[in-house]
Amino acid sequence: xxxxxxxxxxxxxxxxxxxxxxxxxxxxxxxxxxxxxxxxxxxxxxxxxxxxxxxxxxxxxxxxxxxxxxxxxxxxxxxxxxxxxxxxxxxxxxxxxxxxxxxxxxxxxxxxxxxxxxxxxxxxxxxxxxxxxxxxxxxxxxxx
Numbered sequence: 001x002x003x004x005x006x007x008x009x010x011x012x013x014x015x016x017x018x019x020x021x022x023x024x025x026x027x028x029x030x031x032x033x034x035x036x037x038x039x040x041x042x043x044x045x046x047x048x049x050x051x052x053x054x055x056x057x058x059x060x061x062x063x064x065x066x067x068x069x070x071x072x073x074x075x076x077x078x079x080x081x082x083x084x085x086x087x088x089x090x091x092x093x094x095x096x097x098x099x100x101x102x103x104x105x106x107x108x109x110x111x112x113x114x115x116x117x118x119x120x121x122x123x124x125x126x127x128x129x130x131x132x133x134x135x136x137x138x139x140x141x142x143x144x
Contacts, residue, residue, distance in 0.1 A: 003022070003024060003051075003052075003053035003054070004019055004020050004021070004022055004024075004050055004051060004052050004053060005019070005020040005024060005027075005052065005053065005054050005055070005056055005129060005132070005133070006018070006019055006020075006030075006043075006046065006047065006050070006052045006054075006055045006056070006129075007019070007020075007027055007055075007056045007057075007058070007125040007126065007128055007129025007132070008043070008055060008056070008057045008058065008077075008125055009058045009095065009099070009121050009122070009124040009125035009128060010057060010058060010073065010074045010077050011035065011121060012035060012073070013034065013035050014032050014033065014034060014035060014121045015032065015033045015034075015035055015039060015043075015121065016029075016032050016120070016121025016122040016123070016124050016125035016126075017029075017030040017031050017032070017033065017043075017046070017122055017125050018030050018122060018123075018125035018126035018128075018129045018130075019050060019052075019129075020129060020133060024133055024136065025133065025137070026130070026133070027125075027126045027127075027129035027130040027133060028126060029119065029122035029123055029125070029126045030046075030122060030125070031122060032118070032119070032121045032122050040080050040081060040084050041084070043055075043081060043085075044081075044084050044085050047085055047088065052088070053089070054088065054089040054090070054091060055078075055081060055085075055088055055089070055090045055091070056091050056092075056093050056128065056129055056132045057074055057077065057078045057081075057090065057091070057092050057093070058074060058092075058093060058094075058095030058124070058125070058128040059071050059074055059075070059092040059093060059094055059095060060074060060095055061094050061095075074092070075092070078090050078092060091132070093128055093129075093131065093132045095124070095128045099120065099124045101124075101127050105123060105127075
């Protein structure tokens, strides 16, 4: 897979972004955007600049697997991106517990709550994108 993917952790006030390497093996934190009217255009510019081939949006499912209001917002956001970038493949990926996992990782790295707030969304995006990439690798290995 010689392409880059963009992972998105969609939130009401902030949107965390992560980007994969060109081999599609590793996800890296990219940046955090403030939610607002221009965020879709900002993401379109990033997609063009970074030569992104697909977008993976975190789908916040409830612990029982059902979809709630946050999942509806993420789906709507994906639909808005699809309108602005019609040729882009947009996927949704279960993001349960990624923010909690990101908090633990940042704490383990010695970041306090104030320092973590600036990075938490992009680290959550990194985790969900890495989980997606790992599932692709698992599929390649199990089909070999």
